[in-house]
Amino acid sequence: MKIAVFPVLATSLLVYISCVFAHEVDTYAFRMPNVWPHKDELYLCTPIRISPTTNYYMVGFVPKASMNTAHHMLIYGCSDPGSNGTVWDCGEMQSSEIDYIYPPASPCGSGSQVVYAWARDAPSLQLPKGVGFHVGRDSPIKYLVLQVHYMARFPRNVTDKSGVLLKYTSKRMPRQAGVILLGTGGYIFPNHVEHMETACTILEDKVIHPFAFRTHTHSLGKVVSGYVVRRSDHGDEWKLLGKKDPQLPQMFYPVVDKTPVRKGDVLAARCTMNNTHDYPVKIGPTNNDEMCNFYLMYYVENDTPLNRKYCFTNGPPYYYWENAPEGFNVIPDGEASTL
Template sequence: MPNVYPHRDELYLCTPIRIAPKQNFYIVGFKPNATMHTAHHMLLYGCSEPGSNDPVWSCGEMQSNMIDKMYTTASPCRSGSQIVYAWARDAPSLELPPEVGFLLGRDSPIKYLVLQVHYMSKFPEGKTDNSGVFLKYTQEPMPRQAGVLLLGTSGAIRPDTVEHMETACTLKEDKVIHPFAFRTHTHGLGKLVSGYVVRKSMKGDSWNLIGSKDPQLPQMFYPVQNTDPISKFDILAARCVMNNTRHEFVKIGATNKDEMCNFYLMYWVENDSPLKTKYCFSAGPPYYYWNTAPENFNRIPDTDDMNIV
């Protein structure tokens, strides 16, 4: 961030960098330069076109109609949006596996990187911020391209209720992806976030855990529990166990009073391009649950509740 001034609470700000269009670059590591006392979370988007031509703009996607007195308002990306990296709760640096990198530039749809920072609180007059991410990159071609698939939900949580927020998508592209890291994200009500690969057969569904984590821990990318390749017709599914101790409905939204249910899957493909599919979202509760989903799931895991303290 170019020494920005967060002039109000719950402000999302974006700033872009343009990638040299005639060269290829491979990001192989991320080093955050931020603290959770300043930034609630940061997202690094890859874009074909940035949401604005300004050096900084207001970019809370769920507040895109809000008029801001200091900054223009736009989405992080105008086109070609995908998430490359995410950070929260003082998560440490991330190094990608050998021979794996995020391709940017000439042969990639990513022509810009846009950093989004969520500031929870207004800054004192005269204080500015330059939180960000240091990128470790190379121009040496990497045989394995990295990608991120974000699974999440919309919906709302009833008062004084433990709720399962669930989503699932069938992999329809003829690609083989190799999962290597996952990250969870909720706000304060999240107790456990889990991701699975589901394979259907005549004998019943098999649910293979990719990873599971308490989202109140540092929201870093952790190594997956299962590195088996994921291919066409496999189903990716995620669940957030939310404990709403408030006496009111809590909806999915952009502010800290709202909630989020996100499971990020980071993967690589061998001598291929990443999935065209970047996002997998459901309507969430009370409209979508695994037990009523069109995939007709069975053998649904029910042990997540045991992890609630």
């Protein structure tokens, strides 16, 4: 194994990964470079650049973080990173205040897609045999960007190197992995149980094989459920992909139904939220806000993953399954909100 570090721009160091042994699974420690989270609710990003001369396949992820330190971690695949810096502030809502320590930018400059997500002390993830996330030479993923959400300010002179050990190989995997993220905007009225819902029709002529799902909310989430809806002249058939209490470790769990998803099928998700506060709670990046996310991990056989990486709606009070453009003729209302 050989890892070389090259200065790419005066303000950044991007890492080239190269592997000598073509058929071995190796490990790369993708971690924050001893950052100092100097304020509450800080999102920090750091990049690695994949060698442009070789194809690699990521086959496993080993988190190295604690929920006492990190609210969540994401790994993005990017065509270009959001910054040329070593570390930057990549929060969803940038402050107008100038941060001289970590300048603001998005995780990706172009070609953004989620590769891996972690929260609440979730364990390691090993992909099925023959499945890998394709990165490098012939992949649109030229960079990986690690995002860590720190909830609280660290004391001065205390730094962090949370991250993920990447398991990868240069051996070609016949099944390429992909992730589609379903989520919503919107807000939850005070003292109210709300359903935050999303749905998107698969329009690409591809066959995807679901194998894992992950749920994510903040403190108000009670149940998150995901479905594939198959349309026919006889009505809609809702097949459960998976559902979980999002207060449990937010790992990738095996899907309930592994039936291939095809063009014309609909992916749908619901988050059941219970707002016990006397004020509305909106979707947003901080721990005082909420999020409604359902991640579906899948593979394709000798093909490339879906071009569509995200499926978001405006959420309540603007969007519900009952008024969705798909015109569902049946909705699993009770099942989708109970464990």
